[in-house]
Amino acid sequence: MNIANGLVLIFFFIIALNSQAAELILLAGAPKITANNSQVTDEQFHKNRQLQGGVIWRGDSFLGFEFLAISNMNSRTKESADVVGLYELNLDIKSLGGGVRLQLPLSGHWRIALRAGGLIHQTRMTVYESFYGLKPSGEAQTNDQGQGYYYGLAADYHGSGSLGFSLHWDEQYLPDVFNGSSHAFDVKISGFSAGLSYRF
Amino acid sequence: MRLFPLLIPVCFLSGCLSDPDEDTNISPIGVSLVFQADLPYGEQQMVMAAAAYVDGRPELLVGGDVLKVTADSVTSLLRENSSEDTFLRGNMPGSSGQSLQLVVAHDPLNARSERWYPAEKAWVDAGAGSLVGFSAVAVIPQELIITSPQTGTVFASRNNDIALSWSGSGGDEVKLVSTQSCYSGRDVIYGRYVHTMADSGTYTLTVGDIIPSEGALEAAGVVNNVVISFLDLMINIFVSGLGFGEPRSVNIRDFNLQYCTLDLALYRMAEGTLGAGVSGGKVSASRSDRIRLEYRP
Numbered sequence: 001m002n003i004a005n006g007l008v009l010i011f012f013f014i015i016a017l018n019s020q021a022a023e024l025i026l027l028a029g030a031p032k033i034t035a036n037n038s039q040v041t042d043e044q045f046h047k048n049r050q051l052q053g054g055v056i057w058r059g060d061s062f063l064g065f066e067f068l069a070i071s072n073m074n075s076r077t078k079e080s081a082d083v084v085g086l087y088e089l090n091l092d093i094k095s096l097g098g099g100v101r102l103q104l105p106l107s108g109h110w111r112i113a114l115r116a117g118g119l120i121h122q123t124r125m126t127v128y129e130s131f132y133g134l135k136p137s138g139e140a141q142t143n144d145q146g147q148g149y150y151y152g153l154a155a156d157y158h159g160s161g162s163l164g165f166s167l168h169w170d171e172q173y174l175p176d177v178f179n180g181s182s183h184a185f186d187v188k189i190s191g192f193s194a195g196l197s198y199r200f
Numbered sequence: 201m202r203l204f205p206l207l208i209p210v211c212f213l214s215g216c217l218s219d220p221d222e223d224t225n226i227s228p229i230g231v232s233l234v235f236q237a238d239l240p241y242g243e244q245q246m247v248m249a250a251a252a253y254v255d256g257r258p259e260l261l262v263g264g265d266v267l268k269v270t271a272d273s274v275t276s277l278l279r280e281n282s283s284e285d286t287f288l289r290g291n292m293p294g295s296s297g298q299s300l301q302l303v304v305a306h307d308p309l310n311a312r313s314e315r316w317y318p319a320e321k322a323w324v325d326a327g328a329g330s331l332v333g334f335s336a337v338a339v340i341p342q343e344l345i346i347t348s349p350q351t352g353t354v355f356a357s358r359n360n361d362i363a364l365s366w367s368g369s370g371g372d373e374v375k376l377v378s379t380q381s382c383y384s385g386r387d388v389i390y391g392r393y394v395h396t397m398a399d400s401g402t403y404t405l406t407v408g409d410i411i412p413s414e415g416a417l418e419a420a421g422v423v424n425n426v427v428i429s430f431l432d433l434m435i436n437i438f439v440s441g442l443g444f445g446e447p448r449s450v451n452i453r454d455f456n457l458q459y460c461t462l463d464l465a466l467y468r469m470a471e472g473t474l475g476a477g478v479s480g481g482k483v484s485a486s487r488s489d490r491i492r493l494e495y496r497p
Contacts, residue, residue, distance in 0.1 A: 039316035083279040083288065084311045085262045085326075127322045131262040135326035142321040181318030 021059065023156075024198045025166050027052040031191025033075045033091060037183055045075035045091055052168070052193055056101065064101035066115065070094070070172070072189060085131040093187065095121040095172070097150055109157055115170075116151040123177050123187070148174035148187075156197060164197040227480025228256040233336050234287070234481045235302045237269070238467065239294045241345055241489040246294035250278055250302055251287035252331055253481065258286035263326030264308030270301045277310055296340050300472075300485055303335040336483035338472025342368040344487045346466055351491040358408030362493065364466070371399035371468035371486075378410050380495075382452070382460040389455060399468060407495050411460055414453050457497065465490040 029052075033045035054068035072093040079088050099117015106112060123144050130137035150172040158164035174187040226232040232253040239246045250267045252259045261267065267278040267288050276292035294300075306328035312319035345367040355362070364376070378393040393410045397403050465488050472483035 035317070037316060043316065082312075082315065083261070083266065083277070083281060084264055084308070087315070089317060125317070125322055127317075127319070127324065129263075129324040129326075131326055132260060134260060135263040135329070138324040138326070140322040140324050142318075178318045178321060181321055182313070183316055183318045185317060 021057060022200050023056040023058065023164070024200075025052070025054050025056060025195060026197075027166060027168055027193040027195035029168075029191055029193025031072075031170065031189050031193065033072060033093075034188050034190075035091075035177075035185045036188070037185040039183060040185070043077060043185075045077055045089070048075035048189070049073050050189075050191075050193055052195070054097075056197070058103070061105060062103050064103050064113065066097075066099055066101055066117070068095075068097040068117075070097060070119075085129055085135075087130075088128045090126040090128070091187070092124045092126070093121055093174070093189070095119045095148070095174075097172075099150065101154070109159055111156045111158075113154040113156070114151075115154055115168075117149065119148040119150055119172060119174070121146055121148060121174050123174065125178070142178075144178045146174060146177060146179065148172060158197070158199060162199045164199060165194075166197045167192065167194045224482050225480045226253050226256055230255065230479030231331060231334050231477065232256070232481035233302065233304075233334060233474060233478050233483060235267075235336055235338065235472070235483040236486065237294065237300055237338065237340065237484075238486045238488050239296070239340055241343060241487065244293055245291045246340075247289070247291060248276070248278060249287050249289045252304060252334070254331070259331060260286065261288075261304065261329065261331065263324075263329065264306050264311045265329040265332055266305055266307050266311045268303050268305045268307065270303070271298050277307070279311070279314065294340055296342050296487065298340045300338050300340065301335060302337070302483065303475075304329075304331045304333065306332045334478050335475035336472055336478065336481070337475070338483045338485040339470055340485040341468045341470035341487055342370045344368050344371070344374070344466055344468040344489050346464075346489045346491050349491065349493065351493070353491075354494045354496055355407045356495075356497060358406065358411065358413060358495075358497075360407045361404050362407060362410075362464075364403045364405070364464075366401055366466055366468075366489070368468065368487075369399055369401065370470075372471045372484075373397065373469050374399045374403075375467040375469055375486075376403065376405075376464065377467065378462050378464045380410060380460050380462045382411065382455065382457050382495075384456040385458050387455070389452070410462060411457075411495055412452065414451070459494060459496040462493040462495060463490060464493060 029050045031050050033048045035043040051071045052068055054066055057065045075091050077089045079086050097117050097119040101113040101115050103111055103113045126139055126141045128139045150170055152168055152170035155167045169192050172189040176184045177187050178184045224234050235250040237246045237248040248269055269276050276290050278288035278290035280289040309320050347367055348365045374397050376395040380391050382389050467486040467488045469484050469486045
C-alpha cells in the first residue's frame with residue numbers, strides 16, 4: 001500500500017514538472033509534535049525542525065494539486081524518570097504527501113489556498129536512557145512506516161518575477177504509529193512553515 | 201476569611217525513633233534486604249514495600265533491575281517510588297498462608313512496561329546489576345481483627361484504659377501503631393506511638409500513653425533517604441498524607457487541646473527468611489486492622 005501511494009505521488013510529480021503551471025516550494029518551520037494514546041495526552045516533543053519541499057501544480061484558477069516531501073527532525077520529549085532510570089524520546093519523521101488545493105486568487109500577487117491530502121511516513125523513534133551513573137547510558141532506535149493525512153492553509157505571494165513567498169499552516173495526523181506494539185500512539189504535527197516558491 | 205489550620209508535625213513520644221540495627225538489621229557489610237507486605241482486614245490487595253542495601257547504604261536499582269514479588273505464580277514488580285525515600289512500593293492480591301518470594305531480578309522489559317510508548321521496540325540494555333539473584337521469603341499470617349474497642353469510641357480522660365483485644369493468633373509479635381491528630385480549633389499537631397507486644401489477643405494501655413500531658417517531642421520520619429526504622433515503611437505508606445514534614449518541636453502542655461483523633465492499627469507480624477548470601481535486613485508479612493478513636497477531654 002505504501003509503495004502504491006509512493007508511485008502515485010511520483011506519477012503526479014512528473015505531471016506537475018512537465019506542466020507549465022507548476023511551482024517549486026521550499027519551506028522551513030518549527031511545528032509542534034504531540035503524541036497521544038491511552039496513557040498520554042498531548043505528550044510534547046520540543047524543538048522540532050521541519051523542512052518541506054514540493055511541487056504545486058496550479059491547474060485552473062481554483063483547483064490545484066500539491067506534492068510534498070516533509071522532514072521533521074530533532075524533536076525531543078522532556079526527560080522523564082521511572083523505576084528504570086531517566087529517559088527521553090526523539091521522533092524523526094519523513095513523509096511524502098499529495099493533495100488538492102482549493103485556491104482563491106486575492107489580487108494579481110496574492111493567492112490563498114485550503115489544502116488537504118494524504119501522507120505516507122517513515123518514523124524513527126530514538127530512546128535516550130541513563131541510569132544515574134550506576135550503569136552505562138545509551139540510546140536505541142526503532143522505525144515504523146504508515147499513512148496519515150494533513151490539511152492546512154497557504155498564503156502565496158508572487159510578484160512579477162519567478163520567485164515568490166509562501167506561508168503554510170498545516171496539521172498532519174499520523175495515526176497508530178508502531179501499530180501492533182504494546183503502546184501504539186497517534187502523532188499530530190501542527191504549526192507554521194514559511195519559505196520561497198519558484199514559478200516555472 | 202477562613203483560617204487554615206497550622207500544621208505542626210511532631211512526635212509525642214521518644215519511642216518514635218528506633219535504632220536501625222534493631223528494627224531492620226541492616227548489615228554494614230554486604231547485601232541487606234528489607235521487605236514488608238501487609239494485608240489489611242477487609243482488603244484483597246496487599247500493600248508491599250521493600251528496599252535493598254549494600255554495605256549499609258540504600259542501593260538504587262536501575263536499568264531493569266527490579267524488586268519482584270511472586271505469590272502463587274502471580275508476580276508483581278515494586279515500582280512506585282517517591283522522592284522522600286529509597287524503598288519501592290507495590291500492590292498485589294494476597295491471602296493468609298500465602299508464601300511471598302521477594303527477588304532482585306533483571307527484567308528490563310517488564311520494568312519499562314508502564315511507559316507510554318512501545319518500550320519493547322527500543323531500550324538500552326544496561327545489563328544486570330550486582331544485586332540480581334538475592335531473595336527473601338515471608339508467609340502471610342492469620343487474619344487479625346480488632347474486636348474492641350469499637351471504632352468511634354470517645355475517651356474523656358488520659359487515665360481511661362484502651363483495652364485492646366483482637367482475634368486470631370500465631371504472629372511472632374503484634375505491633376501497635378497509632379497516629380494521632382490533635383486540634384486546638386486553629387492548629388493541628390500530629391504524633392505517632394509505636395509499641396510491640398506478644399500476640400496474646402489483648403493489651404491495655406491508657407489514653408495518656410498515646411497523648412501525654414507533658415510531651416518530650418522528637419523528630420520522626422525518614423532522614424537522609426535512609427529508612428531509619430522498619431516501621432517507617434508501613435507508617436509512611438499509611439500516613440504519608442498526614443503531613444509529616446520538617447518536624448517542629450511543640451510541647452503539648454502549651455497546646456490548647458480540644459480533641460484528638462487516634463488512628464490505631466494493629467499488625468500481626470510474621471518474620472520471614474532472608475535468602476542465600478543476604479547479610480542483613482528484615483523480611484516480614486503482616487495482617488492488620490485499624491480503628492479510629494477519639495479523645496475529647
